[in-house]
Amino acid sequence: MKPNIIVNSSDIYKDWNYLHEHGETAFQEVETTKYLAKRLSEMGASFELFENMTGMIVTLGSGSPVIGVRSDIDALKQTYKGKTSVFHSCGHDAHMSIVLALVQYFVNNPDKLKGTLKVIFQPAEETVTGAEKVIKSGKLPHLDVLYGLHVTPESEVRAKQAMPMLPAAATRTLWLTIRGKAAHAGTPQLGANVIDAFTNLNEKLRRIKLNTNLPYSVTTTMVHAGESSNIVPDYGTFAIDFRTQTNELMDILEKEIFDAIDSAQEGDIKISIDGNDLSPAAIPSVKANTVMEQSIIDILGAEGVVEPKPNQGGDDFHFYAYDGLAKESTMLGLGCNLNPGLHIPNMTFEKSSMIDGAKIMIAAVKNTPSEFD
Ligand SMILES: [Zn+2]
Incomplete structure (x- = not known):
């Protein structure tokens, strides 16, 4: 039976439109942080900004398990058609829009959340330095599980499909x-x-x-x-x-x-x-992968699951498990007909896949067992 997860798609598109037009580079995500703070305040979600650093941590619910969800927030300075600008060519604008929808869902449906949800809006993924600063800030408790996501090129996964784990190098x-x-x-x-x-x-x-x-x-x-x-x-x-x-x-x-x-x-x-x-490379977690795979099946059906394929990309998401802060972790590889590839300034993708992504991530939080060990 498909779970009935309702997200506000017009909010997702509105958030994406704003964030896409206001890309900022690592640790410079000032307007991005202001926008996220404004949206979280509108929702009535409680959050804490980092000191002397962009980004924030949102906290919903209480008790165990402690479930983390991470979105990166930075963009890349690049030159395209002779013009140098900051582009969200790695899709972090989509990640933020999806994770905002997830926060909104659990604010609206607190009874659907078991335990504590910690949402990390993390700066500076592109320089692989943000995750360690978040860890060093001491603002995150030990996480039973951490979920992340990344939009993934069409050559690996198409729209209406997803990988339960991105085996980053x-x-x-x-x-x-x-x-x-x-x-x-x-x-x-x-x-x-x-x-x-x-x-x-x-x-x-x-x-x-x-x-x-x-x-x-x-x-x-x-x-x-x-x-x-x-x-x-x-x-x-x-x-x-x-x-x-x-x-x-x-x-x-x-x-x-x-x-x-x-x-x-x-x-x-x-x-x-x-x-x-x-x-660090992704540390495979059978428990987190099982939850994520079930969540993909819940939203896209069994035909939506694509076997993880090794790739030589890196992501500082894996520091959270590598440094021992997250016991289990996995990153969803979201198919969205993304072309021609990540980090290419004219990268485009199917926007409606953000709605699938939000529902899968929400399902993953809901499918996390209360005893995650
Ligand atoms: Zn990225």
Whole structure:
């Protein structure tokens, strides 16, 4: 039997229209936060803003289980057709509109909520730094389960379909400086050429082979070196992006990369790490996936369920489980005929899929058992 979940579709479209036109980048989501606060106040939902940070946490109900729902709120600064602007090309405008509808539903139907609902409007997903700041704020209690969602390209899921879990990859970026020894280009043997050292290191990185069937990648994404065409360069910077499907595989890959960096330091060549960002892989949760799969079936029917496919995208959503704050977690991959792809400024999707998304997320909260362990 299909559950009778009614959401106000005109509110979803109205919220999306406003949020879509007012995209803001990581930690700059000031107008976005004001709009969310205005909407939550209109609903009579109680919420707490973060101190010195955009975003907020909404609290409904009380007792256990403690169920978390997270929406990211930031957008991307990009250039499209010669114009630089901030675009919601990752669909976080849709996530916010869906999650606002979820809050409205449980404000209207408090009897449908077992336990406590904590809704996180999280800043700065795109820089994978927002989740950790939310965790460090101390404003979130331990969550029995955390649900997130992401609009998903049509190549993976069509409208009227969804994946109960998005198996996001572990992603890591290293920013490095390489130092050598300058010399006249005519006497390279007297110097230590950072371009040669970098080329040597890059070859080693390209030869890394892990003993696994799971996807992974190692990609040098930035290189800058050399100021003058007749001097052996003694200074350069570069960046390496690497990704794995699991956190365990990341530990292995990371060791291979650090070994390669160490072995490239010989003679006058020294390499230092200036920056090191990571975002953990999804930690599969059978319990959370079962709830989400049932919720997709409730709303879209059994034909709406699509098997999760590994992807090399990352999301800081997975910090909540990785850091132990959320016991179980899963992220819905919502089909919405999204084209041509995420992070492309002219990305479009089927707006009515937001209504399906809101109903699935509401069903997930309702389907969460009172004893979630
Ligand atoms: Zn995103």
